[in-house]
Amino acid sequence: MYAIVDIETTGGHASANGITEIAICIHNGKKVIERYSTLVNPRRDIPIYISALTGITNEMVENAPPFEDVAHDVYHLLNNKIFVAHNVNFDHSFVRYHLAAAGYDLQCNKLCTVRLGRKIIPGLPSYSLGKLCRHLGIENESRHRAAGDAEATAQLFSLLLQSDKSNHIPQALKQTSKEQRLPANLPKQDVEALPQSPGVYYFHDQKGKVIYVGKAKNLKKRVCSHFTGNNPGPQRQEFLRNIFNITFQQCGTELVAFVMEAVEIKRLWPKYNRSLKRFEHAYSLYAFEDQRGYMRLAIDKHRKMTGAIYSCNTLFEGRSILMKLIDAFGLCPKLCFIQNNNSECSGPNTGNCACEGHEFVTDYNQRVSLAINELNKALPTFAIRDAGRTDDEHSCLLIEKGKFYGMGYISHYFNADTLDQLKNHLTPYPGNDYIRNMVDSYAIRYPDRKMVFAG
Template identity: 90%
Template sequence: MYAIVDIETTGGHASANGITEIAICIHNGKKVIERYSTLVNPRREIPIYISALTGITNDMVQNAPPFEDVAHDIYHLLNNKTFVAHNVNFDYSFVRYHLAAAGYELQCNKLCTVRLGRKIMPGLPSYSLGKLCRHLGIENESRHRAAGDAEATSILFSMLLAKDNGNHIPLALKQNSKEQVLPANLPKKDVEALPPSPGVYYFHDQKGKVIYVGKAKNLKKRVCSHFTGNNPGVQRQEFLRNIHNITFQTCGTELVAFVLEAVEIKRLWPKYNRSLKRFEHAYSLYAFEDQRGYLRLAVDKHRKMTGAIYSCNTLFEGRSIVMKLIDTFQLCPKLCFIQNNTSACTGVNLGSCACEGHESVEDYNQRVSLAIDELNKALPTFAIRDAGRNDEEHSCLLIEKGKFYGMGYISHYFNADSLDQLKNHLTPYPGNDYIRNMVDNYAVKFPDRKMVFAV
């Protein structure tokens, strides 16, 4: 038995919106044998644009029962039936959420007439309910009203049953079928093409634009996890509706996938990614020459396209590095902006310091240059050589002077005699502290996979 459902709501996601109307047609596989329809008081204002679309106004639902008063009837109509709807995950998420709030736990199989339409009647210009009805000659006098749309969906479902020569409906209802959980517009073949290997995956919208980038240790398992559960939140529901295709890149290791994800999010700026988008170096160490010719070190907010000596996440980290250089190379704390008051210089060269003009520009600048050179030497240069995408190659990530240089794949037999030789085989990528820290931590965890280079 099938329960064909349509609802009207106050908005696009269940957790913050109510149902204003629900209609259910019980279908026995041949015809509709029972109908149920009621307005519902959502206990909140219906937005004007929703009223304009559906025709349901606040006055119309003022005396209608709230959902909890009809939840018992709705649950018993749906229980032990296959829940059918046009874009089923939307209707199911709303009904299940509000039934749960009323104390009823709905668990049933689902069928989506959008997905079934694409399979059983391929090649149509559109699979929206209105355009499908016009194309198939299904009359619907009450478009965007629950009873009218449920009735139209029931007629469409009867047609799909009659035309299902490929047994798509029974296959979709099988226990191991993913058809019930996949987004309405996502071809199953895109999921079936995913390998169980590390990599980065891309969700595309109807125009092919990337709307989400993710990384995975197992691409197939991770992508499928996006479609499990029935989270009624606005972001998830909108997100699922907009997924039309999936592409992917396999990676040799999970580390490469982590790094590539971070790079691709910064490059593509996908709509639904939140983490990593805003990650930037917060502070950097700079060297510049003042009007008197003295080289000065300063920690300041990071600026792109500038010659930073070193980048870090916190002001404290940057100032700590400068203070160590001051102690080691007897630099002036005032010229390094560590001492910012008007008091006498507290440096070791008190009374003969460069800030007071007692030390020549050449002598002081030589010590600053030595300090910068020492800092650069202290920054590590190493590569991580690890598993590749197949037995003939290795993955390789390079940190050069404490900064992420890039990554790529090298032959299983490749031996890098020099840093330049290795760099010829790698693709440079923009880096940040997030990527650098990932690679650093991996090198500590797996020291046997680390190759150190002298620079």
């Protein structure tokens, strides 16, 4: 038995919105044998634009029963039935959420007439309920009202049952089939094409624009995890409705997938990505010459397209590095902006310091240059050589002087004698501390995969 459901609501997600009308048509596989319909008091105002769409006003539902008063009837109509709706995950999420709030746990199989329509009647320009019904000659004089739309969906479902020569409906109902969990607009073959290997995946909207980028140790498993559960929150519901296609890049290792995800989020700026989007270097070490000709070092907020000597996440880290250089090379804390008061210089050359004009510019600047060179030498240059996408290649990520340079794939037989030889086989990518720290941590965990080059 099938329960064909349509609801009208105060908004697009269950956790913050109510049901204003619900209609259920019980279908025995041949015809509708029972009908149920009622207005529902959502106990909140119905937005004007929704009233304009559905015709349901606050006055109409004022004396209607709240959902908990009809929950018993709704649950027993749906229990042990197959839940059918046009874009079933929307209706199911609302009904299940509000039934749970009333103390009922709805567990049932689902069928989506959008997905079934795409399979059984392929090639149509649109699978919205209104356009699909017009194409098939199904009349609906109560569009955007629960009873009218449920009745139209029931007629559509009858036609799909009759036209299902390839047994798409029985296949969708198999216990092993998880197709009904998929977003209504996502082709099943996009998921079936995903390999069980590391990589980066991209969710695209109806226009092909990337709206989400993710990384995975197992692409198929990770992508499918997005479609499990019954989270009724607004972001998830909107997110699922906007997924129309999936593409992917295979990566040799999970580390490469992590780095590629970070790079692609910065490049594409997808709508639904939150983490990593705004990850930037917070502070950098800069060198500049003042009006007297003295070279000065300073930790300042990171600025793009500037010649930073070193970048870091915290002011503390930057100041710690600078203080070590001051101690090691006898630099002036005032000229390095570590000491900002008008007191006597606290550096090692008090009374004969550059900040007081007592040291030749060339002598002081030579020590600053030595400090910068020593810092550059201390920054590591190494590559991570690891598994590739196939047996005859390796993945390779390069850190050059403490900064992420890029990555790529090299032949299983390739041996780099010099850093320049290796760089010719890699693609440069923009880096940040997040990427650098990931690669550094990986090198510590797997020292046998690390190739060290002279700085």
